[in-house]
Every structure is written in C-alpha cells, then in structure tokens.
Amino acid sequence: MYMRNFSRLFSAMAGPRPVVLSGPSGAGKSTLLKKLMKEYDGVFGFSVSHTTRQPRPGEENGKDYHYVTKDAMQMAVDNGEFIESAVFSGNTYGTSKAAVQAVRAKNLICILDIDMQGVRNIKKTDLNAIYVSIQAPSMDILEKRLRDRKTESEESLQKRLNAARVDVELSKEEGMFDVCIVNDVLEDAYGKLKEVLLEEINQVKKTGMTL
Numbered sequence: 377m378y379m380r381n382f383s384r385l386f387s388a389m390a391g392p393r394p395v396v397l398s399g400p401s402g403a404g405k406s407t408l409l410k411k412l413m414k415e416y417d418g419v420f421g422f423s424v425s426h427t428t429r430q431p432r433p434g435e436e437n438g439k440d441y442h443y444v445t446k447d448a449m450q451m452a453v454d455n456g457e458f459i460e461s462a463v464f465s466g467n468t469y470g471t472s473k474a475a476v477q478a479v480r481a482k483n484l485i486c487i488l489d490i491d492m493q494g495v496r497n498i499k500k501t502d503l504n505a506i507y508v509s510i511q512a513p514s515m516d517i518l519e520k521r522l523r524d525r526k527t528e529s530e531e532s533l534q535k536r537l538n539a540a541r542v543d544v545e546l547s548k549e550e551g552m553f554d555v556c557i558v559n560d561v562l563e564d565a566y567g568k569l570k571e572v573l574l575e576e577i578n579q580v581k582k583t584g585m586t587l
C-alpha cells in the first residue's frame with residue numbers, strides 16, 4: 377500500500393531516471409559509483425540507504441549509510457518510511473522514501489546500490505529506473521576482491537559468497553537488468569557504465585545549464 381502511495385508521489389516529480397546498480401558483494405558497485413560521482417559532480421546523487429550493520433573504517437554516517445539499530449530500522453519500516461528493505465548477510469538494509477526524494481528534489485540522477493531483493497521490489501514501483509548489473513569476472517576473483525578488501529569476518533565472507541552464487545543466477549533472468557557489465561579491468565567497466573548512462577548525463581547537464 378505505502379509503495380503505491382510513494383509511486384504516485386514519485387511520478388508527480390518529473391526528472392532524470394534513477395539508476396539502480398546491483399550485483400554480488402565485492403563486484404565493484406561502490407568503486408564504480410564513487411568514480412561516477414567524482415567525475416560528474418552535480419549530476420548524480422547517491423540514495424543513502426539505512427543499514428543495521430556496523431560502519432567500516434572510513435565510512436561516514438549519513439554519507440555511506442544511515443547506521444541504525446535493529447529496533448529503529450524495524451520501527452521505520454513499520455511506519456512505511458521505506459520504498460524497499462531486505463535482509464542481506466544477517467543485516468537489514470533499506471531505501472527510504474526520503475533518501476530518494478532528497479536526490480530527486482535537486483534534479484540529480486539518483487543512484488541506488490542495492491541487492492537483488494531490492495531490485496525486485498523497486499521494479500514494483502513507478503521509479504522507472506535503469507537497472508545495471510555489475511558482475512565480477514569469476515567467483516574466484518570475487519572472493520579474492522572481498523578478502524583483499526579486509527572488511528568481512530570469515531563468517532560474513534562466506535554468507536556474501538553464498539548470496540553471490542544465487543545473485544549471479546538470478547541476474548541472468550530475462551528482463552531483470554537493462555545491461556550487465558563485467559567489472560574486470562576497472563577503467564573498461566567504468567567506460568561501459570558511462571556509455572550506458574550518457575543520455576541521462578547529457579540531459580541533466582543541459583537542464584542544469586538552463587536553470
């Protein structure tokens with residue numbers, strides 16, 4: 377029900393199409409979106425999710441995530457504050473209506489970095505997003521990247537690798553994604569991502585200049 381209300385409110389706000397990045401943990405979504413936001417300052421805005429997981433070293437509350445307790449998250453979900461929420465690797469994550477509206481109010485391209493459950497739920501809304509799957513070249517490379525990132529305990533790493541195996545299969549479903557980018561050489565993957573988003577980028581740049 378709240379999803380439909382949100383959709384009505386959202387479709388009333390014309391603007392650039394949001395971009396959903398999804399793919400296994402460690403595939404390189406954050407790396408790619410940070411490059412995009414740095415190169416196109418004033419074009420993209422990140423939808424800051426809520427999470428019950430602990431912040432990693434270097435992550436900032438309100439910038440990378442809104443870090444909340446399980447109780448606070450549950451209360452906000454029950455209040456209908458989220459467009460979607462999902463449990464991933466033992467923690468809850470969610471996209472609030474406020475996070476997306478904050479970006480859209482500035483007429484920026486809203487980027488969401490969400491898991492496959494989130495993709496399925498966002499697809500039920502009127503967000504009219506561009507869905508981009510980011511994949512690692514292989515499970516071995518994915519595991520190496522996750523281990524080298526040094527953010528996960530062995531238990532969390534195994535949970536993420538298990539989720540990744542499911543994720544890889546689900547992402548092959550017909551019509552799930554508009555495009556799939558294999559993030560092997562970072563600059564090549566980044567080039568492909570820019571190519572996919574070029575039309576939206578140019579539109580925002582053009583509109584920005586006439587404001």
Ligand SMILES: Nc1ncnc2c1ncn2[C@@H]1O[C@H](COP(=O)(O)OP(=O)(O)OP(=O)(O)O)[C@@H](O)[C@H]1O
Binds near residue numbers: 403408525
């Ligand atoms: N093309 C690449 N080649 C080598 N290493 C990469 C490449 N892309 C990203 N990495 C590295 O792999 C690790 C995982 O990348 P990143 O954190 O961006 O993944 P993610 O998909 O956002 O993961 P999560 O879903 O867990 O947030 C990071 O240490 C990053 O520096």
Ligand SMILES: Nc1nc2c(ncn2[C@@H]2O[C@H](COP(=O)(O)O)[C@@H](O)[C@H]2O)c(=O)[nH]1
Binds near residue numbers: 429462464469
């Ligand atoms: N469904 C949602 N998934 C989300 C959201 N924010 C992040 N994520 C996904 O969670 C995993 C793990 O992220 P990490 O930062 O702990 O490594 C990753 O796949 C993200 O894409 C959200 O709001 N909703």
